[in-house]
Amino acid sequence: MTETAPRPTLEAVAARAGVSRATVSRVVNGGDGVREPLVERVRKAVEELGYVPNQAARSLVTRRHDAIAVVVAEPETRVFADPFFARQLRGISKELTAHDNQLVLLLTEGRDDHARVGRYLAGGHVDGALVFSLHLDDPLPGLIQRAGVPTVFGGRPGWSGDQRGVVYVDSDNRGGARDAVRHLAGLGRTRIAHITGALDQTSAVDRLDGYRDVMVDADPGLIVEGDFTPTGGERAMRELLARCPDLDAVFAANDLTAAGALRVLRASGRRVPDDVAVVGFDDMLPVAEQTDPALTTVRQDIEEMGRLMARLLLRGVDRRTGERVGGAPSSVVLPTTLVRRASA
Amino acid sequence: MTETAPRPTLEAVAARAGVSRATVSRVVNGGDGVREPLVERVRKAVEELGYVPNQAARSLVTRRHDAIAVVVAEPETRVFADPFFARQLRGISKELTAHDNQLVLLLTEGRDDHARVGRYLAGGHVDGALVFSLHLDDPLPGLIQRAGVPTVFGGRPGWSGDQRGVVYVDSDNRGGARDAVRHLAGLGRTRIAHITGALDQTSAVDRLDGYRDVMVDADPGLIVEGDFTPTGGERAMRELLARCPDLDAVFAANDLTAAGALRVLRASGRRVPDDVAVVGFDDMLPVAEQTDPALTTVRQDIEEMGRLMARLLLRGVDRRTGERVGGAPSSVVLPTTLVRRASA
DNA sequence: AGGGGAGGTGAGAGCGCTCTCGGATGACCG
DNA sequence: CGGTCATCCGAGAGCGCTCTCACCTCCCCT
Numbered sequence A, B: 001m002t003e004t005a006p007r008p009t010l011e012a013v014a015a016r017a018g019v020s021r022a023t024v025s026r027v028v029n030g031g032d033g034v035r036e037p038l039v040e041r042v043r044k045a046v047e048e049l050g051y052v053p054n055q056a057a058r059s060l061v062t063r064r065h066d067a068i069a070v071v072v073a074e075p076e077t078r079v080f081a082d083p084f085f086a087r088q089l090r091g092i093s094k095e096l097t098a099h100d101n102q103l104v105l106l107l108t109e110g111r112d113d114h115a116r117v118g119r120y121l122a123g124g125h126v127d128g129a130l131v132f133s134l135h136l137d138d139p140l141p142g143l144i145q146r147a148g149v150p151t152v153f154g155g156r157p158g159w160s161g162d163q164r165g166v167v168y169v170d171s172d173n174r175g176g177a178r179d180a181v182r183h184l185a186g187l188g189r190t191r192i193a194h195i196t197g198a199l200d201q202t203s204a205v206d207r208l209d210g211y212r213d214v215m216v217d218a219d220p221g222l223i224v225e226g227d228f229t230p231t232g233g234e235r236a237m238r239e240l241l242a243r244c245p246d247l248d249a250v251f252a253a254n255d256l257t258a259a260g261a262l263r264v265l266r267a268s269g270r271r272v273p274d275d276v277a278v279v280g281f282d283d284m285l286p287v288a289e290q291t292d293p294a295l296t297t298v299r300q301d302i303e304e305m306g307r308l309m310a311r312l313l314l315r316g317v318d319r320r321t322g323e324r325v326g327g328a329p330s331s332v333v334l335p336t337t338l339v340r341r342a343s344a
Numbered sequence C: 001a002g003g004g005g006a007g008g009t010g011a012g013a014g015c016g017c018t019c020t021c022g023g024a025t026g027a028c029c030g
Numbered sequence D: 001c002g003g004t005c006a007t008c009c010g011a012g013a014g015c016g017c018t019c020t021c022a023c024c025t026c027c028c029c030t
Helices: A010-017 A021-028 A036-049 A055-062 A077-081 A083-098 A110-122 A140-147 A173-186 A202-214 A230-243 A255-267 A285-290 A302-320 B010-017 B021-028 B036-049 B055-062 B077-081 B083-098 B110-122 B140-147 B173-186 B202-214 B230-243 B255-267 B285-290 B302-320
Strands: A067-073 A102-108 A128-132 A151-154 A167-171 A192-195 A249-252 A277-282 A296-299 A332-334 A337-339 B067-073 B102-108 B128-132 B151-154 B167-171 B192-195 B249-252 B277-282 B296-300 B332-334 B336-339
Touching: A010 A021, A010 A036, A021 A036, A055 B055, A067 A083, A067 A110, A067 A140, A067 A302, A083 A102, A083 A128, A083 A302, A083 B083, A083 B102, A102 A110, A102 B083, A110 A140, A128 A140, A128 A302, A140 A151, A151 A302, A167 A173, A167 A202, A167 A302, A173 A192, A173 A202, A173 A249, A173 A277, A173 A296, A173 A337, A192 A230, A230 A249, A230 A255, A249 A255, A255 A277, A255 A285, A255 B285, A285 B255, A302 A332, B010 B021, B010 B036, B021 B036, B067 B083, B067 B110, B067 B140, B067 B302, B083 B102, B083 B128, B083 B302, B102 B110, B110 B140, B128 B140, B128 B302, B140 B151, B151 B302, B167 B173, B167 B202, B167 B302, B173 B192, B173 B202, B173 B249, B173 B277, B173 B296, B173 B336, B192 B230, B230 B249, B230 B255, B249 B255, B255 B277, B255 B285, B302 B332
Parallel strands: A067 A102, A067 A128, A128 A151, A151 A167, A167 A332, A192 A249, A249 A277, A277 A296, B067 B102, B067 B128, B128 B151, B151 B167, B167 B332, B192 B249, B249 B277, B277 B296
Antiparallel strands: A102 B102, A296 A337, B296 B336
16 A cells, blocks of 8 residues: 555557557557557557556646646535535546546635636636626626636626637526416516616626516516525515515525525415415525425526537637637526426 | 747756756756855846746656546536535645645546556556545545555545555544434434435444444434435435434434424424434534524544645655655544534 | 865756658559 | 559657766865
8 A cells, every 4th residue: 555556658568569659659649540469469469568648648748638727616504505516526427537637626705716716817727717606796707718728717707808708608597587487477467576686797787687578567666686695585485475474476586595485484474376476596406495384486407508518618628729610619598497397 | 838948958048057057957946056146137037038847847857747646436416516625625635735646536436547547557647646535335545555656534434455555534533423323412302313324434334333332232213324425314314213213313424314304303393402313424514504493513623634645745745855854654543623503 | 275065056857749751561463 | 553642650860858977167274
């Protein structure tokens, strides 16, 4: 265990197989242009010696790292506490693994970390970056653009700078919100309230816009700002009940918010969905199914978002190294679906 | 953006500063043994050129990567869906960042992935590994030991192989469980049931052992196997109520399980804590506080566990490269604390 | 004033790999 | 049967860095 066996090099394999380094290299990298018997011999030598290429040496000459950074800006604990991000990460991991890429995770908190991440990305340690930019005033997109690293954002970055070349993957937050509100309207509800998410995030803004699309001349009193947390949902719901006791439906910006709202509604004696219908967003599974009553919500395929981000990025990275591709990748907005459960 | 500026090399910095490569290297790596005026000149040149060392070239000669792999075996979605892991990851990230190490995340699903991870670790791409080995029959510890990579496990690995040199960080699951059950007993409860976790994980086994420590001659009917999920908790609770309608307390193996149990208890007309007192484990925050009533539970400092794992590993890694250290690192078991809320 | 030593600095040899380029080999055609 | 060309393989030059070792300076002691 403490004994570090000297790892075999290309040279050693070449000697054993009785060929040159170049030939071994060719075989290891796909084996094109090497005749079958030689390929066999080299493969055998690799096997016997347990040869594994030295990635550092390889990167040194190829300038590729087969590694992608995943940057998660995490100013608040909340973000990380919900499973949303974990699911996305899983999708990303799957896709990267399938293409033999490593995932380098960079978690940031605060300004100093931003600088550090910027330096790291500019340092050319990775071939590209997947960035979850969560807040409107986040300096990260700017830093990254300057670093010149191919990047795909998770969620539309709320960034006022140069938009050219910005690629992102997002859910159709606005469309999903419209569906939710229309569903409530279709149930005959007319006093439909909205508890927003944290409005410094584009997803919250987009969902609010979707609500407004349907409720064109809604009572402004029916809109209360939340923050994507259950506690925020509770507070907002209390405020709503005080302001508009006659409301008959609530569209919450996410499931956690809805869960909080549900508790307050129950405590206030309202029956859900009979008195007040509630719709959430995300279909965050441990939560949405476990509320009482089970939550009607807007589902987004989170894992697929992650996978797509990775795919888009890898395409961009390939383009960079000069391989043929069909044009620059562009942003993708994934559809959402309404999941009907008991709450609306 | 598409234009990849050629990054300056050590050579370039040396030329600009009018010194040799060796001197620049010395300055970049701490500057020991270089006279002040020269240090200044080199620093200036580095600054002006925006020089960033090429990690690949450096690793090639030093055989260090300043990178640590975090391996998460994830046979079931559940593991990833709960925030437990995310918190630990955060602790790890902080500690690694503080020591200028990168975090390479390896997510595995299924046997093929295990082989892949084994190969990766054996390939010497990272200086060490942090492994979350979740199941008793997991082949990963064996693979890793064979790969000869310094490793620290998250949670006691339930592994029957050679235990020498196995280092892990765990919570005092057994002690925490004892505290929980004693607390219930202290409340005057006598028919205390236990819903276990998934018993192929050591944490579940240890918590069960802790329960048994206190309930030395408990009715075996009071113990039902769960699986750490809310649904499992519901099922188990129903079974318990059918078998032992006279139970007056439940110790659930984790908070999610407790949440499920709580729902079933309420549905069955039992009042909590009046009729049945409930204690969970983890103090998983969005969950434990939001249950009705708020959950009394056993808190473990998850983030600290992560930080500690990283610290232990880095110490082991240093030892490897020949730096002085105070002996081989050994496993650590962190204490837990009982958090009293409304449910017991 | 001369010698020894300590401390700074530079030259150069790799680390393990890829990739270009020239040479060898054999197939195929006239 | 000689020439042409495509195909396959090996020699060798780096990629950007670290680190050893020799040299050079300058200081201090006798």
